[in-house]
Amino acid sequence: MRQTRALALIVLLLALAAPLAAVAQEAYPSRPITLVAPFPPGGVADLTARPVAAALEKVLKNPIGVVNKTGAAGAVGMQFVATSKPDGYTLLLALSSISIIPEADKIFDRPPAFTVDQFVPIALISADPTILVVPADKPWKTAKDFIEDAKKRPGQISYSSSGIYGTLHMAMELLSHAAGIKLRHIPTPGAGPALTAILGGHVDALASGPAVVLPHIKSGKLRALAGWGDKRVAALPGVPTFKELGYPDAEFYIWAGVFAPKGTPEPILAKLREALKAAVAEPDFKAAMDKLETPIAFKQGADFQKFFDADARRLADGVRKVGRVEDKK
Amino acid sequence: MTTDRVAGIGLGLFGAVILEESWRSRLPLGSVAMPGPAYVPAVLAVALLVSGVIIAVQGAGAPRLGAVGWQEWRHAAAIVGVCAFMALAFERLGYRLTVAIACVLLLSLVERKAAVSALIFAASMAFGTYYLFDTLLRVQLPRGPFGF
Amino acid sequence: MVETLGNLAAGFSVALSPPILFYAFVGCLIGTLVGVLPGVGPLAGISLLLPATFGLDATRAIVMLAGIYYGAMYGGSTTSILMRIPGEAASVMTCIDGYAMARKGRGGAALSIAAVGSYIAGTVSIVGLMLLAPPLAAFALRFGPPEYTALYVLGLLVLAYMSSGSMLKSLAMAALGLLLGMIGIDQMTGYFRYAYGVVELGDGLGVVPVAVGLFGIAEILATAGQPTPPTVIKPKLRELLPSRQEWREANWPIWRGTVLGFFIGILPGSAHIISSFVSYAVEKRVSRRPEEFGHGAVAGVAGPESANNSATSGAMVPMLALGVPSGPIPAVMLAAIMVHGVAPGPLLIQQQPALFWGFIASMYVGNVMLLILNLPLVGLFVNILRVPYPYLYPAILVFATLGVYAVNNSVVDVWIMLATGLLGWVLRKLDFETAPIVLGVVLAPMIELSLRQSLAMSDGHYAIFLQRPIAATLLAVGAVLVLLNLYTFARRGLDWRSRLALAEKGEEA
Numbered sequence: 001m002r003q004t005r006a007l008a009l010i011v012l013l014l015a016l017a018a019p020l021a022a023v024a025q026e027a028y029p030s031r032p033i034t035l036v037a038p039f040p041p042g043g044v045a046d047l048t049a050r051p052v053a054a055a056l057e058k059v060l061k062n063p064i065g066v067v068n069k070t071g072a073a074g075a076v077g078m079q080f081v082a083t084s085k086p087d088g089y090t091l092l093l094a095l096s097s098i099s100i101i102p103e104a105d106k107i108f109d110r111p112p113a114f115t116v117d118q119f120v121p122i123a124l125i126s127a128d129p130t131i132l133v134v135p136a137d138k139p140w141k142t143a144k145d146f147i148e149d150a151k152k153r154p155g156q157i158s159y160s161s162s163g164i165y166g167t168l169h170m171a172m173e174l175l176s177h178a179a180g181i182k183l184r185h186i187p188t189p190g191a192g193p194a195l196t197a198i199l200g201g202h203v204d205a206l207a208s209g210p211a212v213v214l215p216h217i218k219s220g221k222l223r224a225l226a227g228w229g230d231k232r233v234a235a236l237p238g239v240p241t242f243k244e245l246g247y248p249d250a251e252f253y254i255w256a257g258v259f260a261p262k263g264t265p266e267p268i269l270a271k272l273r274e275a276l277k278a279a280v281a282e283p284d285f286k287a288a289m290d291k292l293e294t295p296i297a298f299k300q301g302a303d304f305q306k307f308f309d310a311d312a313r314r315l316a317d318g319v320r321k322v323g324r325v326e327d328k329k
Numbered sequence: 330m331t332t333d334r335v336a337g338i339g340l341g342l343f344g345a346v347i348l349e350e351s352w353r354s355r356l357p358l359g360s361v362a363m364p365g366p367a368y369v370p371a372v373l374a375v376a377l378l379v380s381g382v383i384i385a386v387q388g389a390g391a392p393r394l395g396a397v398g399w400q401e402w403r404h405a406a407a408i409v410g411v412c413a414f415m416a417l418a419f420e421r422l423g424y425r426l427t428v429a430i431a432c433v434l435l436l437s438l439v440e441r442k443a444a445v446s447a448l449i450f451a452a453s454m455a456f457g458t459y460y461l462f463d464t465l466l467r468v469q470l471p472r473g474p475f476g477f
Numbered sequence: 478m479v480e481t482l483g484n485l486a487a488g489f490s491v492a493l494s495p496p497i498l499f500y501a502f503v504g505c506l507i508g509t510l511v512g513v514l515p516g517v518g519p520l521a522g523i524s525l526l527l528p529a530t531f532g533l534d535a536t537r538a539i540v541m542l543a544g545i546y547y548g549a550m551y552g553g554s555t556t557s558i559l560m561r562i563p564g565e566a567a568s569v570m571t572c573i574d575g576y577a578m579a580r581k582g583r584g585g586a587a588l589s590i591a592a593v594g595s596y597i598a599g600t601v602s603i604v605g606l607m608l609l610a611p612p613l614a615a616f617a618l619r620f621g622p623p624e625y626t627a628l629y630v631l632g633l634l635v636l637a638y639m640s641s642g643s644m645l646k647s648l649a650m651a652a653l654g655l656l657l658g659m660i661g662i663d664q665m666t667g668y669f670r671y672a673y674g675v676v677e678l679g680d681g682l683g684v685v686p687v688a689v690g691l692f693g694i695a696e697i698l699a700t701a702g703q704p705t706p707p708t709v710i711k712p713k714l715r716e717l718l719p720s721r722q723e724w725r726e727a728n729w730p731i732w733r734g735t736v737l738g739f740f741i742g743i744l745p746g747s748a749h750i751i752s753s754f755v756s757y758a759v760e761k762r763v764s765r766r767p768e769e770f771g772h773g774a775v776a777g778v779a780g781p782e783s784a785n786n787s788a789t790s791g792a793m794v795p796m797l798a799l800g801v802p803s804g805p806i807p808a809v810m811l812a813a814i815m816v817h818g819v820a821p822g823p824l825l826i827q828q829q830p831a832l833f834w835g836f837i838a839s840m841y842v843g844n845v846m847l848l849i850l851n852l853p854l855v856g857l858f859v860n861i862l863r864v865p866y867p868y869l870y871p872a873i874l875v876f877a878t879l880g881v882y883a884v885n886n887s888v889v890d891v892w893i894m895l896a897t898g899l900l901g902w903v904l905r906k907l908d909f910e911t912a913p914i915v916l917g918v919v920l921a922p923m924i925e926l927s928l929r930q931s932l933a934m935s936d937g938h939y940a941i942f943l944q945r946p947i948a949a950t951l952l953a954v955g956a957v958l959v960l961l962n963l964y965t966f967a968r969r970g971l972d973w974r975s976r977l978a979l980a981e982k983g984e985e986a
Contacts, residue, residue, distance in 0.1 A: 184936075215800055
């Protein structure tokens, strides 16, 4: 009698445990995934995040929601993902600023909002090389003219940016250090005001992603001098790269990549990598990125890690060299 | 102790605190030609301090502090408490549960309404607004531990 | 002119086609809803619905989003007038006189005037947009940091006119608001100011939580515990419409608000919410009975409501003519058309005439739709005043908390709303005006940034403000205004405000 009861108990326990075991090994994904875009809607990160989410949703056959967690140039959203559960249901679409923000925090002796090691890179989606534009009525016809003039008049040529230690600022800083020139930085609260400033002739130069300035170059208001990329921008074949001009250190991309919090289990990461690879090959995704005039530059795994590490090192160096702007006065 | 005196002292203190804070956090002041991050706040804090002092000094003609009528303070404190509860519980208990509890608290405890009407109100508020925002406006509202 | 009319006719044929009409209507409906809900403003509404537009074509997307934008300006007055809670940040000024009118039983009239004023402003400003977009945009571009600094300094003078009480108290409130606006990342140097490690404060307090807190929550805290709850107003149908006298009083403010709002809207980065603040101040200045303001002056509702509607059309000018966003909302709209492969830029009007003219025409249609939508709703909304206060205010609290949370998905915003609510309540008790604080929070970062940008441009020389024609002109205007005031002050002996304050004190004593 007792044995039967014990047997019944064991069977009961096993029966209860079985679904638990099944839950523990539940297939990923089984819940909606959140892709956090740490920038306001309408910006680069957001516009890249949505096609990515849509394509990924198709591949994984699982809903993926894009959530904008904005603030502090992306720090709020990035901190949110860094501290969230590493179960693969919270992902981050980050821009290159992910490497900049912790360095900037360090310079100011602040406890960093997050660190780069809190993330695991999954894949790179796009890497826009920045280009240098000047108002068309300025005398510089080539990058060489610009740099020479800057050498003659240090600190006189002004440029706008999307914010201090932001992507557009760092691009210019990398150039300044590579070419040994000193420029005057006018920060503005975003890429939009930076563009307005140069269109109004209030600043002399701007480093910008190609998509926003292309219409103005075509209409003749702005002139592109050179690019920070490895290769020439497809839409501007006549514009050389700084690398060609002899400044290989001036390499900067506004890239967007997908990250997960560190500690996410490896099988989930592998699945995500596969899914992203398939997602960027989706024709809808390609069409969406074409419309945004953003070339897809997919890298994953070791490739992305290498790219990311090199980029992070470059940016960290750049930020350290800039130091605290106030201290230079 | 007139209202103006209290307000003036309060404002003046706040200005002084800001000044001290800027000093302590070593935000660079910069110069008139190149104002640093602490420059404009310092100017404003001084303005606040000065105006606070003047208001306090001139404050004799204002009504007495007690005369203004603070009898609703208990009520206000309760409302603040419920709102604080909402802020704390929003992301932990989930939207609908938080709002329902808050409404019940407000209506039953603070407003002394019948329990039934409180519950009906709470339920319709919680679920109605959730539907409105989640379905129509596609806002992602937090779900609590019960998936709720 | 003939060409424009021809283009417009083509535009109407696009705008009146059923699918476009449908999306415009959806946009207007959602916009009204978003405007009525406290906290959630047009930016939040547009951002939330941006993904839904990806499946539509460019014209439909932009028509719907624009509908949300100007629709919100219609709806924002509703809660402001009926409950003294700003539906969105631009409706803050309507709270003051609109609510006073509602308490006097003229709530329906206030709502109607707001609706009609918004309609006139919306329609007239579209004419400006249509005819003058390219030259206006070129003019707007000439505004650089020094011009903005001069403009904002002028805006600060506006603060002096906004309050009814003592000048000193409103200065103190302005200083407080400006200080609160300093919280966040310093744009010029990257330092975090007064954020104490809370990353969410990096972008500052945010005008939405502050406005909802200072006006909405403070109002509830002050009223909920009163031994006699606010009288339930049972409006009769006849009382819903404004009297002839009220229409007369609303006439000129509407037109002034339209022109003012439009020009403020054109300037990129000028924060279109200040259009309602400036309009209020202007109305008060030119009014023959300035002491009415704060107690139910019709002009105090008509002016700001018209201004914030025409500011939305003004905001579209740089967006359409140059492809440059004049604020966060046009930026999202630009993104919406970029996603469909339409390249915004100076050539947009020429390359995409169907889009541009269809959009313009749909704005006309949208404004008519909103007028038809809102006027009957006046009768409906006014019944909110019948709900007994103990049931009404918890509902408002829920909506306010939800609205503020929904903007950024952030609980920190809710805490800010609560803290400013407490502050607003205490300040009301101590007889201080809270509107200057909101304006201060909005202006502070902008004025400081453009000042320091200008100095960076000129390498520290203040002369830049006098060297640039527009900036110098604006500063001269400001100086003239200040001198005029000092003159009147000296001449009359006492400002009407202090006379009024003295009279009030005399009554109390």
